Each structure stands twice: as C-alpha cells, then as structure tokens.
Amino acid sequence: MIALLAAMALAHDRPVFHVEDIELWDDALARDVSFGVAEAGGLVVVRPHGDAFSFGLSHGAFDGVVRAALDRDTTYDFATIMHSAEVPTTFGGAAAFHLAYNRIDQFGTGSRPAHTPDRDLRAALWMNHPAYWDDWGDGIDQARWVFGQELGHYWLSYVQMDHPTLPADALLGRGAGHWSYFLETGNSPMEGNAWIDNGDGTFTTDRAAGPGGFSALDLYLMGLLPPAEVPPLTYIDTPDLQRTAGAAPEFLRGDADVTVSGAALTITLDQITAVHGPLETAGIAAAPTLLPVLVAGPEEVLTSELIDAVWARLDQWADAWTDMTGGRSSVSFSLVDEGRAPPPLEGAPALVPVGAW
Amino acid sequence: MSGYDASVRAFAPLLLVVAACSPGLERSPRAPGSFDTPWEDATPSEHTLRGGFAVALDDELPGAGWFRSKGAGLEAVDLAQAAVTEVEGARWPVLRVRILGRESGGWTTLELDIALNHWAAGAVPLDGNDATGVIHTAAGATHYLLDGELRVTAAGTQRGERVQGSFEQIVLSEPL
Numbered sequence: 024m025i026a027l028l029a030a031m032a033l034a035h036d037r038p039v040f041h042v043e044d045i046e047l048w049d050d051a052l053a054r055d056v057s058f059g060v061a062e063a064g065g066l067v068v069v070r071p072h073g074d075a076f077s078f079g080l081s082h083g084a085f086d087g088v089v090r091a092a093l094d095r096d097t098t099y100d101f102a103t104i105m106h107s108a109e110v111p112t113t114f115g116g117a118a119a120f121h122l123a124y125n126r127i128d129q130f131g132t133g134s135r136p137a138h139t140p141d142r143d144l145r146a147a148l149w150m151n152h153p154a155y156w157d158d159w160g161d162g163i164d165q166a167r168w169v170f171g172q173e174l175g176h177y178w179l180s181y182v183q184m185d186h187p188t189l190p191a192d193a194l195l196g197r198g199a200g201h202w203s204y205f206l207e208t209g210n211s212p213m214e215g216n217a218w219i220d221n222g223d224g225t226f227t228t229d230r231a232a233g234p235g236g237f238s239a240l241d242l243y244l245m246g247l248l249p250p251a252e253v254p255p256l257t258y259i260d261t262p263d264l265q266r267t268a269g270a271a272p273e274f275l276r277g278d279a280d281v282t283v284s285g286a287a288l289t290i291t292l293d294q295i296t297a298v299h300g301p302l303e304t305a306g307i308a309a310a311p312t313l314l315p316v317l318v319a320g321p322e323e324v325l326t327s328e329l330i331d332a333v334w335a336r337l338d339q340w341a342d343a344w345t346d347m348t349g350g351r352s353s354v355s356f357s358l359v360d361e362g363r364a365p366p367p368l369e370g371a372p373a374l375v376p377v378g379a380w
Numbered sequence: 381m382s383g384y385d386a387s388v389r390a391f392a393p394l395l396l397v398v399a400a401c402s403p404g405l406e407r408s409p410r411a412p413g414s415f416d417t418p419w420e421d422a423t424p425s426e427h428t429l430r431g432g433f434a435v436a437l438d439d440e441l442p443g444a445g446w447f448r449s450k451g452a453g454l455e456a457v458d459l460a461q462a463a464v465t466e467v468e469g470a471r472w473p474v475l476r477v478r479i480l481g482r483e484s485g486g487w488t489t490l491e492l493d494i495a496l497n498h499w500a501a502g503a504v505p506l507d508g509n510d511a512t513g514v515i516h517t518a519a520g521a522t523h524y525l526l527d528g529e530l531r532v533t534a535a536g537t538q539r540g541e542r543v544q545g546s547f548e549q550i551v552l553s554e555p556l
Contacts, residue, residue: 057446057455057457058457059444059445059446059457059458059459059481060458060482061442061458061459062442063441063442064441068442070444070457072446072457319444320444321444321446322432322434322444322544323434323444324434324435324436324439324441324443324444324542325439325441325442325443326441327441330441363482365442365458365459365461365480365482365487366487367461368461368462368463368476368478371465371467372465372467372474372476372491372493373476373491373493373514373516374415374416374418374419374491374493374512374513374514375415375467375470375474375493376474376493376494376495376498376508376509376510376511376512377417377495377508377509378472378495378497378498378509378510379467379470379471379472379473379474379495379496379497380414380415380469380470380471380472
C-alpha cells in the first residue's frame, strides 16, 4: 500500500491522500525509542529520544507517539497529531492520514474489529505540520476539507448496496474507503464529486462549487441525520474508462473539470440499509473529543510562534468541522488539566559549586 | 584596622580586575560565603549517567532534556528547565539546568548547577568546582554526580537564550 501510493505520488508529482487503515511499515528500532511528554500551551508535546523517524513514519514511531501522549487519566475519542517542521517525517508524500484503533461506530463493509481492545482511542489523525497547509492545494479551504476527511474516516465511507444494476461496491472509490468518483456528493470531504447534468447525456464535474460539506448520506452514516432526511443519491454510470472509481478527486489538483458520458442512476438509502441494516446508534459524532498533540524534535526549543501556529490550525479545523456537518457536530481540542505541570524552577539552586562562592 | 579588613583591601584591586575581564557576567557584590558540599561525602558507584538538554533560559515553555543511567535504573525524558539564579552569599550566580521525568509518585529530577563564571561553550568539568549535579528520584533517593564532563554547545546567559549541552560517562554516587 505504501509503495503504491508513493508511486502514484511520484508519477503525478502531487500530494497523495493515504487511505484509512494504512499499513505503516514495522520498525523495530522505533519501538525501542523513548518518548518524552510535557504540556505546553494546551498541547501535549511529545519528543522522541532516539532515531524514531529514521525510516520515515513507521508504525512503531507513530504508535509510540500515540501511546506516550495518551498515557493520561482522561479518555479522548481521538488524537490529532501535528509535528514541528524540525521533525523529519515522510510517508509517501501524503498530506495526512487516519490510523484506526477501535472503529466502534463504523457502519458498512468489512467490519473492523477493535485493534486495541486495551485502549479506548477510536483513531489517531496525523495532520502534518502547521505551515504545510499554507501552500497546499488551493489554500485554507482545502486544508479544512482534508481534516474533515481524516476525522470522517472513523465513520466513512464503507457501505455497499443492493442495487438492481450496479455492483454492490459501486458507491466506493479510492481504497474502498472514499466515495466513488461518479457519486454525486456535492464535493464531500469523503470525495465523490459535484456533477453538472449537461442535459445531453454528458455530465461535468463542478470544481467551481469548491470543497463541500458532508453529504446527507455522510451525515446519516455518522448518526447526525435521520434517514427520512437522506434524499436519493445520483450515480453517473459511465463506460468512460479514463476515469476509475478509485481516482482521486481531480478538482483538488487544479485540473480542468472532467466531462463524461453516461446515465444518471438513482440510489436510495433503503438499498444501503438492505445490506447493512439501519444505523442504530448515534455514537460519538455530535461532540467528539480530540487530544491535541505536537511532536517536537529531540533537541527542539519550543516557541510561542509554533504553539500559536498549531492552535491556529486546530481552531480552523474545529470551525471547519462545524461548518461541514451543518452545525450538527462540534469537536473539542481541549486538554483536561490533570495537574501535570512540573514544579517551577524557583528558589535556591540544589547545590552551589565551589567556583561560585 | 583588623587583619580581615587589611586582607580585603589588598585583594580589592584584584577583584575589580577580574570583574573587568569578564564582560556580560553578573557578579554579586556580597562577600563570599560557604555552602554545603554533600557530594564530597558521597560514595562513588559503578554506575554512570548520560544525557542532554536544549532549553531557553527562563522560558515558560518546556525545553528538551533526558538522562539515563547505566545501571541504577535512573531515567527521565520528559522536559528541561533552565535559569540563572543569584545566590545570597555567593560571588557568582548559578546557572541551573533541571531535567525532569514524570512518574507515578511524582518527578525524578536531575539538576546541574554551574557557576556562571565557568559557564561557556566547551567542556565544563563536573567536579564540584565548576559544576555539580544531583538527582532526586520520585521514590526519594538522591544521587550526586561525582565526576565527568558537561559538553556545552550553547551557552546562553540571558533570558530567552538557548542553553544546550550533553554528558556521558558521568560517575554517580551510591544512593542516599
């Protein structure tokens, strides 16, 4: 998986999204690394001691960061991890990714049992470093959209359907974890596209509509919308072999809009629940809690500018999540005070060297 | 005129010359006192210590620091603090670097105390004269640093300036 996505990145010279549940390569070295943990500016700061990232971002290094940061009394639903620019991580050119731990509320194909039944964490998001997003895609709107996708992966997109003509997995696109390129989604963070019906048997993507919020189907699958409010979906059934269901949304890459010939088919929610049954519980979608984590270099001196830059992104993403869910959900990045502040360096020195007398 | 007064007056010109040759360093005008030297009574162990730190002086944000012993089971990897502290009765302030590790029972700390007049980039002997150090574990044990060298790579002295260094093969005392 890593090799494939890296090859795609090299071939297209563009950032590539990692799918959920990526298989980071195992790194026995990183498993032996120790991680220092401190709090600063409302963030959990994790520093690797040793060559944790000598092979890029391995599973051992990533999991080490997560374990160190989450060694707390308070339970958080997710962890959002950013790193400083000094941390030399590489992972196939991807912008960000979602690593599942316990996909309890997933609804859809291929049940993902708890990876870590001894831990409460639902998933961890790796969100690169703050300045990375300054020049990414078309700027601020698309960085917000990426956060929506990475957090959205806890619920989306994994459903199949019982349709009279389309294959059961036709809704699914890239990596079977995003919507098909040909599904009308209003440019949802979970991909698919906004399509314009040209009225002549052709359909054109609508880049001008910009990055969209979660679709009605998205919101239903997250437990944020009742089934009665999910309208029928439109799917472009096309023989055009130049576009595959797994293609990444091209509108993010500044390409021109794409026009395909085909037929617009209707998909109903009933055809989805016929396979998976109805969604039975709202889960945590209304108010998920995310532990804010910053990975710093082993000899890096923190600055208030870095802390502020991290919070600027977190605030941006919190606002984006509320917008993209139509106000039905809000995330919290608040770090619960557990009295972990170190004793201040005050008073007299522990010892006075003779040379100071 | 007492004998003490005469000796102070004789040394006064020398003290002023020393101050003039050490720009940027603060010197207490107080008369030199004496302080406890508990490391001198400590028994060397077979265990050694290594570690490092990088921190901004007097910064509210936690710096980076770690230490680990070979044998003795001592370790801290979480954060570091640093400050320059005036000491009543001492001629020179002390530059303090404290490395901390959080444990269930509290904090394990290593404090390195360096006489500011001996604080500079390069090798600083951890000999009790230029610098000294002590570990206090969360469990209540104390270990002194008895011998070795602190390698200083950033020797800030003003608030916000970087102090950075490392140490290896530092001889530890038996626990007290």
